[in-house]
Amino acid sequence: MGEAPAFLVDDLQNEPLNGFELKNGTCKTTTTIGNKMYVIGGADDGTLSIEVQIFDRSLGEWIHPTVHGTKPLSSKGHSAVFLNDRILILKKGAKSDDQIWFLEVDTQYVRQQQKQLGTEVVAWSKGVIGNAEKPVVISGPSGVGKGTLISMLMKEFPSMFGFSVSHTTRAPRGMEKDGVHYHFTEKSVMEKEIKDGKFLEFASVHGNLYGTSVEAVEVVADAGKRCILDIDVQGARSVRSSSLEAVFIFVCPPSMEELEKRLRDRGTETEEQILKRLRNAAAEIEQGKSSNIFDFILYNDNLEECYEKLKKLLGLGGCVAATPKSALGEFNLPLDHSVSKIDDKIIINCISSGLEKESKNLIMLDVSALKGGAPGRTRGLDFQAIGSFSDGLIGMERLS
Numbered sequence: 001m002g003e004a005p006a007f008l009v010d011d012l013q014n015e016p017l018n019g020f021e022l023k024n025g026t027c028k029t030t031t032t033i034g035n036k037m038y039v040i041g042g043a044d045d046g047t048l049s050i051e052v053q054i055f056d057r058s059l060g061e062w063i064h065p066t067v068h069g070t071k072p073l074s075s076k077g078h079s080a081v082f083l084n085d086r087i088l089i090l091k092k093g094a095k096s097d098d099q100i101w102f103l104e105v106d107t108q109y110v111r112q113q114q115k116q117l118g119t120e121v122v123a124w125s126k127g128v129i130g131n132a133e134k135p136v137v138i139s140g141p142s143g144v145g146k147g148t149l150i151s152m153l154m155k156e157f158p159s160m161f162g163f164s165v166s167h168t169t170r171a172p173r174g175m176e177k178d179g180v181h182y183h184f185t186e187k188s189v190m191e192k193e194i195k196d197g198k199f200l201e202f203a204s205v206h207g208n209l210y211g212t213s214v215e216a217v218e219v220v221a222d223a224g225k226r227c228i229l230d231i232d233v234q235g236a237r238s239v240r241s242s243s244l245e246a247v248f249i250f251v252c253p254p255s256m257e258e259l260e261k262r263l264r265d266r267g268t269e270t271e272e273q274i275l276k277r278l279r280n281a282a283a284e285i286e287q288g289k290s291s292n293i294f295d296f297i298l299y300n301d302n303l304e305e306c307y308e309k310l311k312k313l314l315g316l317g318g319c320v321a322a323t324p325k326s327a328l329g330e331f332n333l334p335l336d337h338s339v340s341k342i343d344d345k346i347i348i349n350c351i352s353s354g355l356e357k358e359s360k361n362l363i364m365l366d367v368s369a370l371k372g373g374a375p376g377r378t379r380g381l382d383f384q385a386i387g388s389f390s391d392g393l394i395g396m397e398r399l400s
């Protein structure tokens, strides 16, 4: 809390309009929601990130919120549009994969975090054009064949699926590579990162700490791929109650005897670890079958048959129904543009001046079907060029 920085006082006294840049040349915008005025813009601390401050108009005080999520880097300016529970930020002159961001101010995730931390919380989430399929959560007891099924999927569809690389405090097995199979980490480091809000979920499994970082899921979404998470039942429960909409699959062994055989034949665990995993397996199978967490239960008896069923429930039976990233086209936002909002359509008026004439392009950004959000990416954005005005001509072109 504190007083308004001097450079902002003049601007704020002039009651700036929502989404308009302040005139002090710092590339900041204000958005007023109730008594709170969100001042968003280039940080003055040399970090090059976009900073968020909140001015409580009823108390006349500044609030410095806890900011979750990866912050966008600052740009040559931005437009801000308020959408019910979040502020859409359109960065000027940014690269096409870095121009649309959301600052969540009153979403379910933000409210949960506020309750938990007892402070004002806001959260950044990058916007992703297109409708990448929902992430896939795969759970099941140790040795049931989750890793084998996931490897088969990634091998057959390398450009479609990306694996969420978890963090763990357990020691690497012979063939496991740091950063590929897991991020192998120290317990104290992981605990600190959990406290700092860097994890989407975490759990203690078979005596070790495992967790999915927000970044692990974001990296896959940014690559335009469908994210696969191999996590235990506790982790699946946490993800189920998060904003990451996913398909939840539980893999069951044909029998406990077969599970034990697979674990022993794999030869990666000590006798003590095998016994611990088998003890935990019964409870996991019980929870997997009886809880309402999972959408599908798969029995992994014959591997090939199980894999075919997995593909079928992911919509991969026969022809592959996936939108290649390139088909979505590019959405480029020029430096010079103005923005207006009609229901859940954002109309962006882009002005570009050539040698002889000035032309205007209208782009419509559709935010009616947003999916996901902080922590992670916001999917489901669509855009369309709805006209170009030059010498009185209007062209219509569908871009996605």
Ligand SMILES: Nc1nc2c(ncn2[C@@H]2O[C@H](COP(=O)(O)OP(=O)(O)O)[C@@H](O)[C@H]2O)c(=O)[nH]1
Residues within 6 Å of the ligand: 138, 139, 140, 141, 142, 143, 147, 166, 167, 170, 201, 202, 203, 205, 206, 210, 211, 212, 230, 231, 232, 233, 234, 235, 236
């Ligand atoms: N909650 C949670 N569980 C995880 C994560 N990563 C792996 N697990 C689970 O931890 C358990 C042990 O994994 P691992 O040590 O690789 O042994 P394995 O299942 O026998 O191959 C499995 O049930 C995994 O699904 C994670 O990020 N979060």
Ligand SMILES: Nc1ncnc2c1ncn2[C@@H]1O[C@H](COP(=O)(O)OP(=O)(O)O)[C@@H](O)[C@H]1O
Residues within 6 Å of the ligand: 140, 141, 142, 143, 144, 145, 146, 147, 148, 149, 262, 263, 265, 266, 300, 301, 302, 303, 304, 306
């Ligand atoms: N359907 C199956 N029938 C026989 N063996 C299997 C089958 N599925 C997996 N396996 C084997 O069982 C062992 C455990 O599989 P893995 O994928 O490592 O399990 P998880 O990742 O669930 O711990 C591996 O040696 C794997 O080759």
